[in-house]
Amino acid sequence: MVCLPLHKLGKILETHVKSQGTAEIKYGRKVVEIGEYADKSKAWVKVEKADGSTEIREADYVVGCDGANSIIRRKLFGDWVYPGYTWDKQIVATNIYYDGFKDVDFDDSQFFVHPEHWHMVARIQPDGLYRVTYGEIGGLTYDQLKERQPAKFQAILPGNPTPDKYGLVNFSPYKVHQRCVDRMRVGRFLLAADAAHLCNPFGGMGLTGGIADVGSLYDSLRGIDNNKADDSILDKYDEVRRRIWHEVIDPISTENMQRLFQYQNADEFVNKDPLYKLVREMQNPDKKLEKGGPPNASVTVSQRWLWS
Ligand SMILES: Cc1cc2nc3c(=O)[nH]c(=O)nc-3n(C[C@H](O)[C@H](O)[C@H](O)COP(=O)(O)OP(=O)(O)OC[C@H]3O[C@@H](n4cnc5c(N)ncnc54)[C@H](O)[C@@H]3O)c2cc1C
Known part of the structure; x- marks a missing residue:
């Protein structure tokens, strides 16, 4: 398994974005205000630059992927509204x-x-x-x-x-x-990744869930651009990605974190933990795995809990 720190992953993603030629990355800019024109034809954001000056940028759609403290989410729903x-x-x-x-x-x-x-x-x-x-x-x-x-x-x-x-x-x-917004689409504004949902880091479902959002959103926007879909597909994006958070990301990441502290001793862990049982079954060479391939996880249980 490769564990990449975020700043290294960021460099790789930056190289890919730059090689597209259709996108430009502008650093040192902070979104401070958002809105839609009265005729709903476009969305706009007010951006503050490093020298203190501001400018208005407009677009067909604005995607808020500005992290857990997202200004886009706060402007859409309120400063302290993040259900969970x-x-x-x-x-x-x-x-x-x-x-x-x-x-x-x-x-x-x-x-x-x-x-x-x-x-x-x-x-x-x-x-x-x-x-x-x-x-x-x-x-x-x-x-x-x-x-x-x-x-x-x-x-x-x-x-x-x-x-x-x-x-x-x-x-x-x-x-x-553990939090998720009630809507990932409001008019011409969309939310993705930590701006839209949060989970504990055990199991690595935060960043990966965000990348899956952006993959779906890319397909949806591309569909609109190619006249293969109308903009109701963005409501579908909202529906599907929130469903996945509620049905997959939230319960699994919650179990992952609870598992780490909920058992009082090794016997209790061995007898009660479903993941432990699953991994033991995967390690049984006589048991055929449904999808084949070698087991890639192991559990060692020791009564000596700590290094003393
Ligand atoms: C300790 C820890 C360990 C983790 N480990 C894992 C892991 O192993 N695997 C995993 O998948 N996930 C992990 N996560 C979660 C993961 O880091 C996040 O889910 C991920 O970074 C979210 O990406 P993002 O782009 O939504 O937000 P961020 O990474 O927070 O990026 C938001 C960006 O928006 C910018 N921004 C913010 N406000 C504004 C504004 N007003 N205007 C313009 N730009 C703005 C910020 O500068 C930043 O660049 C971990 C998190 C923590 C805290």
């Missing part, structure tokens, strides 16, 4: 160099199930940079989280290291949400 909830737990994403990982038989990525110290470890660079994301109780401030970090690493990392044993190069706390 925020988890009562938060996560802290860190990047570290730590020699102690060499002493254990880790795969490129692994998830650790534990009622208090649930976490994930993934190697994200060939030079040995690891992403360690761990769960924390909600409501703590940045400073409180920072203060607790050394004890957390001592509890969860192999070798129970003190801070002098690893290099912490990134420390980013995140609140975690």
Whole structure:
């Protein structure tokens, strides 16, 4: 599996957009106001440039893919209208160099199930940079989280290291949400990706769900441009992508996160967890897999929960 940090993925996407020749990327511009002309013939956005000047840009359609704090969504529905909830737990994403990982038989990525110290470890660079994301109780401030970090690493990392044993190069706390708007299309405005829906990151369904939105939206807009569809196809986009969030992305990502902290011990996990059962079945060489191919997941269960 390849885990790409966002800034590297961004560069790859930028190269592809530039090679199309039909799109131009303008940096350093912030949308501050939006609207539609009275005759509904076009949508417009007011854009603030880095030097403070503003300009109006108009288009047949405006797609708001401006992230979780989307100004387009806030202007369409209101500042605090984003249906769903925020988890009562938060996560802290860190990047570290730590020699102690060499002493254990880790795969490129692994998830650790534990009622208090649930976490994930993934190697994200060939030079040995690891992403360690761990769960924390909600409501703590940045400073409180920072203060607790050394004890957390001592509890969860192999070798129970003190801070002098690893290099912490990134420390980013995140609140975690499950949210989806009631409409991804309002007139000539469309919403996609985090601007339209959010999920917790366990299972990697956030960015990928957003990319699937944009794929569907591209096909819809292209259909309108080629006179193969009328603009009601954009209502279909709204209907289908929200259905997929509610029926697939939300329940699966919710289960993925709950799995990490809901079991009190290894026996309970082994006896109750449906994903664990599924993976064990996949590992059974006598059992024919419906779609064939080798199993690509494994679960190791150890009663020794932490590295102590
Ligand atoms: C810790 C963590 C780990 C994650 N891990 C994964 C993972 O493993 N796999 C996965 O699939 N997803 C993951 N996600 C989710 C993923 O990062 C997001 O779903 C994804 O980045 C959303 O992309 P986006 O383009 O919608 O929004 P963003 O990436 O937030 O991009 C929004 C863009 O809009 C710009 N913008 C904002 N406001 C304005 C404005 N007013 N005017 C103009 N531009 C504006 C911003 O500058 C930014 O460039 C993770 C998220 C977190 C927090």
